[in-house]
Amino acid sequence: MISKSVCEQVLACALSRGGTFAEIFYEDSKNFSMRLRSGHIEAAGVSRPRGAGIRIYDNLRSIYVYTCDVTPEGLLRAAKKAAAAVTDSLGTGRDVRLCERAVTDIHPVRERTLDVPTDRRAQVLRAADAAARAVSPSITQVTASLLSREQHVLIANSDGLYTGDTRVYTRLLCSAVAGDGAQNQTGSENPGARMGFELFSERVNPEEVGRTAATSAVTMLSAPYCAAGEMPVVIAGGFGGVIFHEACGHSLEATSVAPGISEFSGKLGQQIAAPCVTAIDDGTMVGEWGSENIDDEGTPTTRLVLIENGVLKNYMVDRLNGLKMGMAPTGNARRESYAYAPTSRMRNTFIAPGTDDEEEMLRTMGDGLYAAKMGGGSVNPATGEFNFAVQEGYLVRDGKIVSPVRGASLIGRGSEILTRIDRVGRTMTMGQGMCGSLSGSVPTNVGQPTIRVSRLTVGGK
Amino acid sequence: MEIREFMDRVLTAAQAAGMEPAEVCASTSESFSVRVRLGEMEDYQVSDSLNVTLRGNLNGRIGTSSTQALDEESIDMLVRGVMESAQLVETEDQEEILPPEAAYASVCNFKPELQDVSAQEKIALAMEIDRLVSQADARVTPQHIVVASGAETFCLRNTLGLDLSHESNMIYAYAGAMAREGERTGTGMKLLWGYGLADVPAGEIANGAVREALDKLHAGKLASGVYPVVIRNSAMADLLTTFSGIFSADNAQKGLSLLAGREGQAIASACVTLMDDPLMPWGLGSCPFDREGAATRKKPVIENGVLATLLHNRRTAKKAGVRTTGNAAGGGRVAPSNFYLVPGEMDEAQMLSQMGDGLLITGVTGLHAGANAVSGDFSLLACGFEVKGGKPVRAVEQFTVAGNFYTLLEETLAVGSDLLFEGSPVGSPCVRVKQLSVAGE
Known part of the structure; x- marks a missing residue:
């Protein structure tokens, strides 16, 4: 770690030619990864990303310099490089006095993955592999990976903040291929948490993970292609929440709201969704994949209501965009690593439970698509155009599930889909993803109960 | 510690731990990027980074580990990491560590002159693209205008006499434009890249992004x-x-x-x-x-x-x-x-x-x-x-x-x-x- 006095010198150096704010983000991480494929562990290793990023606000402009050289000389060199880019001499030569702030860890780790004997770690992958292969002889390949990250950070800024945090993540990724020689289909299941190795004794059963991935692949192997067109769609919970994440969440990040790019810019207090929709971004959920103690600017994490009964209540705001928007930061500033300046990002983002009956929404939908499992997706925040892959879909005729279908995708505009949600179920579940944006790839949870959208364009052939 | 010295120390420590042979590869890179919009610089970023990876053969099994920190702790961590990794890996068909080949071709994708292009010149280019997009059409505004450059050196050495390195660099400029008319929105982008400012002409980049945004508007x-x-x-x-x-x-x-x-x-x-x-x-x-x-x-x-x-x-x-x-x-x-x-x-x-x-x-x-x-x-x-x-x-x-x-x-x-x-x-x-x-x- 870097001492308070070194941080004070570096921050003072950063502000020596002007600038209204300076910040140091230092990271020393230990990562472990292991991959099993064709029934054998084929790769395993540790890595140690370490470095520091120095940021200056030059009026409302962000200057960011990062380096792997974290010696006092290296940090001062980086601070000088950043200061050299300052154009506005406002606030020149500020003295910086730091005061340490302790962080309460609301996600205590009970078992460090790096301390677990290697054969127990390997056993997680072997269990997932064996369970997947037992599903069907048509499973031709299983890839299972264990990822563990232990990120130690130190954050200091010219407002006097000096604080630190340790973030521990553990994830099992399992992907199965079902094949008949002429064609392949895949299924995957990728649970993770802000937890240590206790993930596998408390929350995730590796065999269940392998089975789920394999069953999905086998189901899709015999499925015909999905027919294309506009139709009602019922989307199951868990990773189905990716639809809100892409179609709406990204457009509520200050990154697109502050410059007025988002289709939801200037719409606080307005009805932007059907009244049955309440959506929340919550960093406080214990041990969840997208949870935090503090964000990457040192702001304590929060639970933020984004949409309440269809009315837009809050944006997700980082410090710099907050200055541009005249709003307080909400604890949403995140970054992949020291190699990225932070910006507003989602944490655990979900549609809150509603009052509708899951069985009724299928029964009364007529002809359409039931999306049991979603793949990933993306959105253009300017136009709100989104697209999602349906990993496991089913054709619905007259309110009854008829057969699985493959190759379906969902497209539309965020503002449209929010108003077309006409059912929200009672049980919310979440799924884990890595969300990519300006500040890199960060762990986020998506979630929702089963919901129904009255009309969506379904791509297929 | 300098990178060459660090690589020497790592190879020596690997051999002392019984790895025969061992290989170390290091990539060092530097990057620059600037983002402007509507005549204002929004974001300015400069970096230098490195990554060192050790692979070693221990009793027929090959392990791997990597670090970004060039200190004593890392040398120890790399060696122990490879030992742990080699115990875990169980595939029989291993990647071998071999002596150098007799000859290597030569190919160039590094232009020394690009290293001399100043930050001011790159900022001026971004500003010019931004200006051209802003002035092209009343319905069009710039969304993200980025000029970025980078250079990387990759170095690969092993205990069997292999000692190779390769240097590369590049610059790119990108314009993202948005066209709005009433409720309709269209976005367009254009990216050009190369090894000098002549490869990334502002006019072509701005025009490309504007044309695509206007096309999509309707x-x-x-x-x-x-x-x-x-x-x-x-x-x-x-x-x-x-x-x-x-x-x-x-x-x-x-x-x-x-x-x-x-x-x-x-x-x-x-x-x-x-x-x-x-x-x-x-x-x-x-x-x-x-x-x-x-x-x-x-x-x-x-x-x-x-x-x-x-x-x-x-x-x-x-x-x-x-x-x-x-x-x-x-x-x-x-x-x-x-x-x-x-x-x-x-x-x-x-x-x-x-x-x-x-x-x-x-x-x-x-x-x-x-x-x-x-x-x-x-x-x-x-x-x-x-x-x-x-x-x-x-x-x-x-x-x-x-x-x-x-x-x-x-x-x-x-x-x-x-x-x-x-x-x-x-x-x-x-x-x-x-x-x-x-x-x-």
Whole structure:
């Protein structure tokens, strides 16, 4: 770690030619990864990303310099490089006095993955592999990976903040291929948490993970292609929440709201969704994949209501965009690593439970698509155009599930889909993803109960 | 500690721990980027970074570990990390650590003059693009204007006398523009890259982004159905990038590619020749050696429709009984270098007039989710133009285009002349395809 006095010198150096704010983000991480494929562990290793990023606000402009050289000389060199880019001499030569702030860890780790004997770690992958292969002889390949990250950070800024945090993540990724020689289909299941190795004794059963991935692949192997067109769609919970994440969440990040790019810019207090929709971004959920103690600017994490009964209540705001928007930061500033300046990002983002009956929404939908499992997706925040892959879909005729279908995708505009949600179920579940944006790839949870959208364009052939 | 000294120390420590042989590779890089919008600099970023990876053979098993910190703790961590990793890894077909080859070709993708281009010049370029986009049309505003450059040195050494290094650099400039009229919004982008300011002219970048944004502003919906299709070069390169993994021998040997055992067979239309050329002058993916220190060479992967070879590293080559193609990418993986469809005779306009009626696809999005490299299936959000009588007559958007990449290779009717590498080592000309399924309205 870097001492308070070194941080004070570096921050003072950063502000020596002007600038209204300076910040140091230092990271020393230990990562472990292991991959099993064709029934054998084929790769395993540790890595140690370490470095520091120095940021200056030059009026409302962000200057960011990062380096792997974290010696006092290296940090001062980086601070000088950043200061050299300052154009506005406002606030020149500020003295910086730091005061340490302790962080309460609301996600205590009970078992460090790096301390677990290697054969127990390997056993997680072997269990997932064996369970997947037992599903069907048509499973031709299983890839299972264990990822563990232990990120130690130190954050200091010219407002006097000096604080630190340790973030521990553990994830099992399992992907199965079902094949008949002429064609392949895949299924995957990728649970993770802000937890240590206790993930596998408390929350995730590796065999269940392998089975789920394999069953999905086998189901899709015999499925015909999905027919294309506009139709009602019922989307199951868990990773189905990716639809809100892409179609709406990204457009509520200050990154697109502050410059007025988002289709939801200037719409606080307005009805932007059907009244049955309440959506929340919550960093406080214990041990969840997208949870935090503090964000990457040192702001304590929060639970933020984004949409309440269809009315837009809050944006997700980082410090710099907050200055541009005249709003307080909400604890949403995140970054992949020291190699990225932070910006507003989602944490655990979900549609809150509603009052509708899951069985009724299928029964009364007529002809359409039931999306049991979603793949990933993306959105253009300017136009709100989104697209999602349906990993496991089913054709619905007259309110009854008829057969699985493959190759379906969902497209539309965020503002449209929010108003077309006409059912929200009672049980919310979440799924884990890595969300990519300006500040890199960060762990986020998506979630929702089963919901129904009255009309969506379904791509297929 | 200096990097060369650190590498020496790591190799010595690895040998002392019983690793015979051991290999250390280091990449050091520096980068610059600036983002401007409406005459204001929004973001300025400078970096230097490094990464050092140790691989070592302990009693026939090879382990790996890596670090970004050049200190005593890291030397110890790297060595212990390799020992732990070597105990865990249980695949019998290991990647070998071998002495250097007799000779390596030389290829250049580093221009020393680019290192002398100042931050001020790059900022001025970004400002100029921003100004041109702002002034082009009252309906258009710049969204993100970025100018960025980077340089990287890759160094590979082992205890058997291998000592190789390669330097590369590049600059790119990008404009994202947004057009608005009433409730309608269209976005456009243009990226150019090269090795000096002359390769990234502001006018061409601004115009490209503005034109695309305006085109999309009036885009309409497209009726669902099956359409004959021309895929624009940049969109085809995106598809080829996404599906490049099917040409990996590693994937094929592990049942993740349907091309396993298909060498010598026709897998594509006769007009398709797919090249991997690591020795292309000024190529983004150019390097005379691969991640295992094997010499690289130019070779067709598909030649006139026939699968000539898959891409190999030493391990997959040994298993298949062939010579490595020099495509080791680290971590046991195999990847292409400069990878492209060899261009044919006709430009996009000629391809459209040959097609007559159909669809020109100018962009596809959602590739990380809507395309499955194992099955070959894709179903992607797309935009483009409806084509009538050989001419683009109407911009269209908000439709999905679905197909299968293996089928697309078989049903390619012609490959265009406009080969483009859009800031990526994977490139393509436009291609004309028999048909793809569209879901619109």
